[in-house]
Amino acid sequence: MIQGLLDFLTMTGFAGITWQMAVMWAVAGTLLYLAVAKGFEPLLLVPIAFGALLANLPTRGVITAETLPNGVYQTGTFKMEGTLQDNAGEAAQPEEAADRLTMKVDRVEGGLYDFVSQGVKLEIFPPLIFLGVGALTDFGPLIAAPRTFLLGAAAQFGLFVTFMGALLLGFTSKEAASIGIIGGADGPTSIFLTNKLAPHLLGAVAVAAYSYMSLVPLIQPPIMRWLTTPAERRIRMKSLRKVSRLEKLIFALVVMVICILMVPDASALIAMLMLGNFLRECGVTERLVHASQNEIINVLTIFLGTSVGLTMAGESFLAPATLKIIVLGVVAFGCSTAAGVLFAKLMNKLSPHNPINPLIGSAGVSAVPMAARVSHSEGQKADPQNYLLMHAMGPNVAGVIGTAVAAGYFIATLK
Numbered sequence: 001m002i003q004g005l006l007d008f009l010t011m012t013g014f015a016g017i018t019w020q021m022a023v024m025w026a027v028a029g030t031l032l033y034l035a036v037a038k039g040f041e042p043l044l045l046v047p048i049a050f051g052a053l054l055a056n057l058p059t060r061g062v063i064t065a066e067t068l069p070n071g072v073y074q075t076g077t078f079k080m081e082g083t084l085q086d087n088a089g090e091a092a093q094p095e096e097a098a099d100r101l102t103m104k105v106d107r108v109e110g111g112l113y114d115f116v117s118q119g120v121k122l123e124i125f126p127p128l129i130f131l132g133v134g135a136l137t138d139f140g141p142l143i144a145a146p147r148t149f150l151l152g153a154a155a156q157f158g159l160f161v162t163f164m165g166a167l168l169l170g171f172t173s174k175e176a177a178s179i180g181i182i183g184g185a186d187g188p189t190s191i192f193l194t195n196k197l198a199p200h201l202l203g204a205v206a207v208a209a210y211s212y213m214s215l216v217p218l219i220q221p222p223i224m225r226w227l228t229t230p231a232e233r234r235i236r237m238k239s240l241r242k243v244s245r246l247e248k249l250i251f252a253l254v255v256m257v258i259c260i261l262m263v264p265d266a267s268a269l270i271a272m273l274m275l276g277n278f279l280r281e282c283g284v285t286e287r288l289v290h291a292s293q294n295e296i297i298n299v300l301t302i303f304l305g306t307s308v309g310l311t312m313a314g315e316s317f318l319a320p321a322t323l324k325i326i327v328l329g330v331v332a333f334g335c336s337t338a339a340g341v342l343f344a345k346l347m348n349k350l351s352p353h354n355p356i357n358p359l360i361g362s363a364g365v366s367a368v369p370m371a372a373r374v375s376h377s378e379g380q381k382a383d384p385q386n387y388l389l390m391h392a393m394g395p396n397v398a399g400v401i402g403t404a405v406a407a408g409y410f411i412a413t414l415k
Helices: 002-011 019-036 042-055 112-116 125-136 140-144 148-154 157-168 173-184 187-197 199-214 216-227 245-262 264-282 286-309 320-350 358-364 370-382 389-414
Strands: 065-067 073-075 079-085 102-109
Touching: 019 042, 019 199, 042 199, 042 286, 112 286, 125 187, 125 264, 125 286, 140 148, 140 245, 140 389, 148 320, 148 358, 148 389, 157 173, 157 320, 157 389, 173 187, 173 199, 173 320, 173 389, 187 199, 187 264, 187 286, 187 389, 199 216, 199 286, 199 320, 216 320, 216 358, 216 370, 245 264, 245 389, 264 286, 264 389, 320 358, 358 370, 358 389, 370 389
Parallel strands: none
Antiparallel strands: 065 073, 079 102
16 A cells, blocks of 8 residues: 555656755745735746746646756757658658758647747747837937936946956856846846856846846835935936927937947847837837737736746756856846946036936836836935936936847857
C-alpha cells in the first residue's frame, strides 16, 4: 500500500517541488499583494506574478524549459519534427548542401506559452505596446514647451551611471546595458533591449523595471524634496499655448524620421510610438485609435506580463546576480530622477526670466503618466493652486523617446 502511494505521488506534481519553487511562490505572492492590495501597477504586476507562479510549478503543456550549454536557463522553446527535402521535394540527407534543403514540418511540440512567448523573443510585443502608448499620449505639452525635451534627455543620465556601475560589479557590457535601462522606468523598452543583449536576465530586469515603475510615488518624492527648496517647489510656470493638430501630426513624422536616422536599432519602438500618436491626432481613424488604446494593448499586456513572469524560474532567478540587479535598478532610477531635477535647476540659472519648476524634471523618466502626476502632486503640497501636470507631461513624453533612443544606442554599439 505504501509503495502504491509512493508510485502515485511520483505521477503527481508534488514530486517535482524544490525549495527554489517554494521561495518563488513567496516572491509571486508579494508581487500579487503589491498589485492587488496596494495598487502598484496592477495591470502589469498581476500577469507577471501569475506567470512567475506558473514558472515555479511542475506544469505540463504550459512551457518547456532547458539549460543551454553555456548555463543559461531558457524558457519558451519548442520542437519541430519533419523530414528534409531537396528542391524536387524528395527526401534528403542532412549532409547535403544546406542551401538546397527545406524541411517539411509534420508536427510541432510545445506548451501554450512556448508559442505565446515568441512574441517576446521575436520582439513583437514591446513595439506593439508602444503603439498603444502612442495612441494614449498627448505630445502637445512637449511641442508647446520644446525646452522640456532637455529634461527628458537629462533623465537618461541614470542609465549610463548604472551601466558603468554594473561593469564595475563584474557584469558584461551587454548585461550592464540591460540593467542600466531600468533607470528609464520603461518596461517595454527594458524587455526589448534585454531580449537582444542579455536574454538570461529578462526576468530579473523586467520585474525590477515594472516594480520601480509602480513605486514611483514612493521613490521619487524624497529625492525631489531633498534636491529642491520650498521656494523652488512653489514656482509657477507660464501657461502652455494651444498646439494645433497639424503641429502634432508634423511632430510625429519629423521625430520618427530623425530618431530612426540617428539610431536605426530603435526603429521598431519609435515607429510604433509615432504611428499610435499619428492615429490619435489625425482624426480620421477613430476605430484604429480605440483598438490601439484598448483591445490591442490590453491583450498584449496580459501575454507580455505572463511571458516575462514565466522566465522567473527559481533555478535562474534566485542567484546573487538577481539581487545586484534589484539594487542597481534602484540606483538607476534614483540617478535618473535626480539628474532631471538638477538639470531643471541649471536651466533656471541660465534662464532666470522664464523659470522652470524643478519638480517637473523628475518626470523625465518614462513612467507615463505616473511620473508627471507625482511632480504635480509634490507641487501642490507646496502650493495647492499650482498646476504642474501638463507642464510635467512635456519631459515625461520626452523621456519615453529618450529611453528608446538610448536603447537603440546600446544595441547598435554592443550587439
